[in-house]
Amino acid sequence: MSDGYSLVFEAPVDYAKGLAFQRRLLAARQADLIPDTVLLMQHTPTVTLGNRGRDHYLLKSESEYAAMGIELFQVERGGDVTFHGPGQWVLYPILYLGGREADAHGYLFNLEEVAIRALHQFGVEGFRREGKSGAWTAMGKLAAIGFRLKRWVTFHGMSFNVENSLRGFETIVPCGLEGEPVTTLQKLLGNECPSMGQVGETMLDVFEDVMGRQLERFRAGDGLPDCSRVQAPPVD
Amino acid sequence: MSVPQDFFYSKSHEWVSLSEGVVTVGITDFAQSQLSDLTFVELPAVGASFAAGDEAAVVESVKAAADVYAPVAGEVIEVNEVLEDAPETINADAFGAGWLFKLKVVDEAEVDGLMDADSYEEICPQQ
DSSP states (O other): OOSEEEEEEOSOBOHHHHHHHHHHHHHHHHTTSSOEEEEEEOBSSEEEEOTTOOGGGBOSOHHHHHHTTOEEEEOSSSSOEEEEOTTEEEEEEEOBOSSTTOOTTOHHHHHHHHHHHHHHHTTOOOEEETTEEEEEETTEEEEEEEEEEETTEEEEEEEEESSOOSGGGGGBOGGGOTTOOBOOHHHHHGGGOOOHHHHHHHHHHHHHHHHTOOEEEEEEOSSOOOTHHHHSOOOO | OOOOTTSEEOTTSEEEEEETTEEEEEEOHHHHHHHOSEEEEEOOOTTOEEOTTOEEEEEEESSEEEEEEOSSOEEEEEEOTHHHHOTTHHHHOTTTTTOOEEEEESOTHHHHTSBOHHHHHHHSOOO
């Protein structure tokens, strides 16, 4: 018996399409049409600003971003500016937090815990830093968090750098933290770096433990799936 | 986690205190604890009218943003301006100094339709 679904997209998803899909699932979760559902995807190159995102942390002009093939979005999540691109997993849990199953630690702590335990599985020490959210390593920040609650259902979530280029991060002040390096699992592990698929599976395994939910796992083909299966799940 | 007995509660974790046709609305201690240290509050405009369940305010911590809903229908007659400079007041005193806004209620019977403290505690996580 599962407590929810996960849906993994192997090919990078256009940010706007991914966000539209999250919003559909958010509405469906609020209406109790679907159980808690976790999306795991990569995006095509995108810079996003959160609710309080300050645009002086964007170091390029709009036309320069366009010339670099990076899309720009202002979104409703908490948190400041960040970069998404191929080789980076983003985890978008659509979870109802307002009920009995909510965890006393709080959702932010739990997302950080997912990243830290996933890093541990690959032999990397990850840690929290006082006053700076996300997951950090000896070489810099590896996971960044920003989320929104609507009717106590979460959307947006956490990015986790695996083998992405860091060039996109050079065009911003990530999370508004000046002088703080960003790193990837690839930079930390070199040739020992696991594949995107392995890292994704590990993130979902760890998510199940930390969040106390068993996920029935689905995969999307290229692009967005026909999500009717997700919205009208088979009855056990 | 304390839940004052003389307030009413919504499923989306707002509290309501009714006095002479006006409700004071805030978020519960459970809600503030799930959001951690608040850094910004977006309050409604005085004079704005809401139906029950409408989005009325947004509270934000460094990494999270959450909507706050009007628990009953009414017109905003006052907002807690202290929160604009000191949103952390909500973390310190969610049921008191951290109130968000006051509504002139359209129908007081709507308040009776909210949960009492015992029912609200039933839906909160056991700790």
